[in-house]
Amino acid sequence: MSFFKKLRETIVKKSEEVTQKFTDGLSKTRDLLVEKVDDLVRRYKKIDEDFFEELEEILIAADVGVNTVMELVDELRSEVRKRKIENALDLQPVLSEKLVELLKNNEDQNCKLNIEEGRLNIILFVGVNGVGKTTTIGKMAHMFKQEGRKVLLAAGDTFRAAAIEQLEVWGDRVGVDVVKHQQGADPAAVIFDAVQAAKSRKVDVLLCDTAGRLQNKVNLMEELNKVFRVLQREVPDAPHEVILVLDATTGQNAMAQAKAFGKSAGVTGIVLTKLDGTAKGGIVIAIRNELDIPVKYVGLGEKMDDLQPFDPEQFVHALFAGLIAKESEEAEEDSEGTSQSDFEQK
Amino acid sequence: MAFESLASRLQSTFDKLRGRGKIDEAIVNEAMREVRLALLEADVNFKVVKQFVARVKERAVGQDVLKSLTPGQMVIKVVNEELTELMGGNVSKLAVSNRPPTVIMMAGLQGAGKTTTTGKLAKLLQKQNRKPLLVACDIYRPAAIKQLQVLGQQLNAPVFSLGDQVSPVEIAKQAIQHAKEEHLDYVILDTAGRLHIDEALMEELQQVREVAKPDEILLVVDAMTGQDAVNVAESFNEQLELTGVILTKLDGDTRGGAALSVKAVTGKPIKFAAMGEKLDSLEPFHPDRMASRILGMGDVLSLIEKAQENVDMDKAKEMERQMRQGEFTFDMFLDSMQQMRQLGPLEDLLAMMPGMNKMKGMKDLKVDEKQLARTEAIVKSMTAEERANPDLMSSSRRKRIALGSGTTIQEVNRFIKQFDDMKKMMKQFTGMTDKMKKKSKKKGGFLPFKGKPPVDPFGGMGGADGKKNGGMNFPFNPFK
Known part of the structure; x- marks a missing residue:
């Protein structure tokens, strides 16, 4: 028994470490932003173009998205004119106001996966090449397995060399079956077979891998659309989730990806991967603002349990807390504190 | 707004101001703002943008842009020239060791496309009648070795692997020995993707470098990378002393500002660009075309070339x-x-x-x-x-x-x-x-x-x- 206890403990400890890594990483960003903005406000006594320019740069450095930043700064400009603000220090409350608005859009968004008991849940994974679709599927399979669900994987990446083997290795690690064809087979056929198998084996969750594809390749996007249609036809209201896997290091192009994949595969959520690096994936804020697609999970490493549920408020707070004026920060501190501990419990 | 080209934006800036008679520095500043925005939208790092805009502005003022009848065109000309220059000349040559085999080491983040690019590079070498050996040093990612083996099969090129239980350092060492025995003149080491802040794995790369003494250390960079490209490139360069860069996934619709960022912080040439899913889609990098692309100005040269090839x-x-x-x-x-x-x-x-x-x-x-x-x-x-x-x-x-x-x-x-x-x-x-x-x-x-x-x-x-x-x-x- 003690062996199992030990095992449990190490697992718990590990995931705590991961959570720590996540919050550490974000707090680093936050500190940096606090410092930069404080410094900015102090240095500029008068508000001029250079001031705005520097503010833009601070925001853009997090890949927040040029449009989102420009809109924000333009609004600030007109506020400055309207309220006749001259001192940079006086601008800070206005700035926080705007940033809080940015947060508000996100409050009602659901970050849980649409998984229901007593039915076959189908999740389709899409994205460009090399963002970590297969790895994310492995991690998610592990997560569902831990929750006691019966999981099946569909090896829909029939294009890239050894992609099927890669998914099989994950299947072995996690202990779930993989439905596969040969390399070069029609992905829609693989998915069709997987759905049939999932039905007859009474599986709870079917995770469908697809080949990475650049969103401007019309033919490949058509192929993806076919996979999507097959799922729709075989199971009513499937796929229950279409997850766009996004690499946190990606810049403005992530917006184009979200748009294109949204169009041909009806993306319902995003998994932001590789957030354990120095990139912060700020572009998801722009995607959220413009396209209303929520981030559901974040990937923080290459191990099985390196997948964490995403807390949007926390994310935006972490990115922008420094820009939010002291007063409002105090008010939010309690709520942030609780959400933080919630997060750690998970 | 996002895909509007710099040219048209500059034009409208100058059009707006045409009626005012006197053109002064304020207008140049306005134009520079457009240049800056275009670059930021293309994912060029903001620090790089800042330096760049300062330099363009200096030249723009000095070069009588204001007296020109078409100041918009002049600014674009200056921007384009500066961009091209910053991105360096055509250097798509690979090093050749005078004591074969020549060793090439690939490095980069996860999912940048190292393994696929390794295959493409081998294909390129084969076209030049070289005999490359592909070495599977990625012992971490599931089925990475298998992926390289499949590529090797497609290319009819030998693949060296010792499974995933032997350290990459040892694999590299034995692979070079193997290449010498088999008289293969190029060794391409496909290493595992890693974060530039992962100390243990970066240390491992340094060890591989010590042992293999590569003639080329190429950083594989995803063209879609955003502001973070600077951190990645800087860090890899510091720890490994890169000799060049390969830009991948350029067949997407990204503007590819990362190219400029990487070049600016490392000073290392971008040698190749990967332009497609097929193995022969590795092309020499053209700085001038990349400049136009970053500015959203189209790529006539590539179009003509394509036509020449196919018609x-x-x-x-x-x-x-x-x-x-x-x-x-x-x-x-x-x-x-x-x-x-x-x-x-x-x-x-x-x-x-x-x-x-x-x-x-x-x-x-x-x-x-x-x-x-x-x-x-x-x-x-x-x-x-x-x-x-x-x-x-x-x-x-x-x-x-x-x-x-x-x-x-x-x-x-x-x-x-x-x-x-x-x-x-x-x-x-x-x-x-x-x-x-x-x-x-x-x-x-x-x-x-x-x-x-x-x-x-x-x-x-x-x-x-x-x-x-x-x-x-x-x-x-x-x-x-």
Whole structure:
């Protein structure tokens, strides 16, 4: 028994470490932003173009998205004119106001996966090449397995060399079956077979891998659309989730990806991967603002349990807390504190 | 806004201010703001942008941009030159060791495309009659070794692997020994993807470097990388002393500002660009074209090159000759359409046309490849006689064609009408281009499409573009 206890403990400890890594990483960003903005406000006594320019740069450095930043700064400009603000220090409350608005859009968004008991849940994974679709599927399979669900994987990446083997290795690690064809087979056929198998084996969750594809390749996007249609036809209201896997290091192009994949595969959520690096994936804020697609999970490493549920408020707070004026920060501190501990419990 | 080209934005900036009579530094600042925004939107790192804009501004003021009649054009010229210069010359050569084998080490983040690029690089070397050995040093990612082995099979190139239980350092060491014994002259080490802040794994790369003493250490960078490209490149360069960079996934629609960031912080040349899914899609990097791309100004050179590669010159000449005589048949139409389609998806071609992204509604335009296929079906449902002689089309023939091609008679009618319109237009143009040619000979002007007529996909649009481009042999307009 003690062996199992030990095992449990190490697992718990590990995931705590991961959570720590996540919050550490974000707090680093936050500190940096606090410092930069404080410094900015102090240095500029008068508000001029250079001031705005520097503010833009601070925001853009997090890949927040040029449009989102420009809109924000333009609004600030007109506020400055309207309220006749001259001192940079006086601008800070206005700035926080705007940033809080940015947060508000996100409050009602659901970050849980649409998984229901007593039915076959189908999740389709899409994205460009090399963002970590297969790895994310492995991690998610592990997560569902831990929750006691019966999981099946569909090896829909029939294009890239050894992609099927890669998914099989994950299947072995996690202990779930993989439905596969040969390399070069029609992905829609693989998915069709997987759905049939999932039905007859009474599986709870079917995770469908697809080949990475650049969103401007019309033919490949058509192929993806076919996979999507097959799922729709075989199971009513499937796929229950279409997850766009996004690499946190990606810049403005992530917006184009979200748009294109949204169009041909009806993306319902995003998994932001590789957030354990120095990139912060700020572009998801722009995607959220413009396209209303929520981030559901974040990937923080290459191990099985390196997948964490995403807390949007926390994310935006972490990115922008420094820009939010002291007063409002105090008010939010309690709520942030609780959400933080919630997060750690998970 | 996102895909509006810098050119049109600058133009509108200067247009706005034209009426004011006096042009001063404020306007230059305004223009520089546009330059800055364009670069930021293209994912160039903001620090790099800042330095760059400062330099452009200096030159812009010094170079009498303000006195120029077309200040917008001048600014673009300066920006383009500076960008090209910053990105370095054409250096797509790989090092050659005087004591073979030459060792190339690939490094980069996860998912940048190292393994695939390793395969592409091997293919490139094979084309130069070299014998590369692919070495599977990625012992971490599931099935990475298998992936390299599959690539090796496709390329018919040897792959060296010791499984995933041996350290990459040892693998590299033995692989080089193996290459010496087998007289293979290039060794390409495919290493595992790693974060630049992962100390343990970066240390491992350094050890591999110690042992393998690579002649080339290439950083593989995803062209879609955002602001973080600077951190990644800086860190890899510091720890490994890179010799060059390979940019991947450039066949996407990203503007690829990461290229500029990486070059600016490392000072190392970008040697190759990966442009597609196939193994032969590794191309030398062209700084000038990348500059245009980052600025959203299209890529005419690549378009011309593509045309040269794919268009059957003899056929084209024959067609041109026929057309000059005022002939235009369905057969010719079919030929030119097929030739154009060989150039790739129409949308790719469109993206390369300068100014296309400027046109209203163009960015959302999806060229309907299916419509092209239907048109093709219509032509193919005609008899040989009908194709050679378009005047034969009676209504019963049209009905038969509609049935045969699975279209409706309305569609057939519409197509034939379009075809007739083209024919008329072509007669006008052939006359006009003859005059144009005489003129341009005098002026020594450059007609980009002279001599390869069928590559002009927009002939049917008529207007100034058509006149400029010389031979009008592909007047079918897919946008109608």
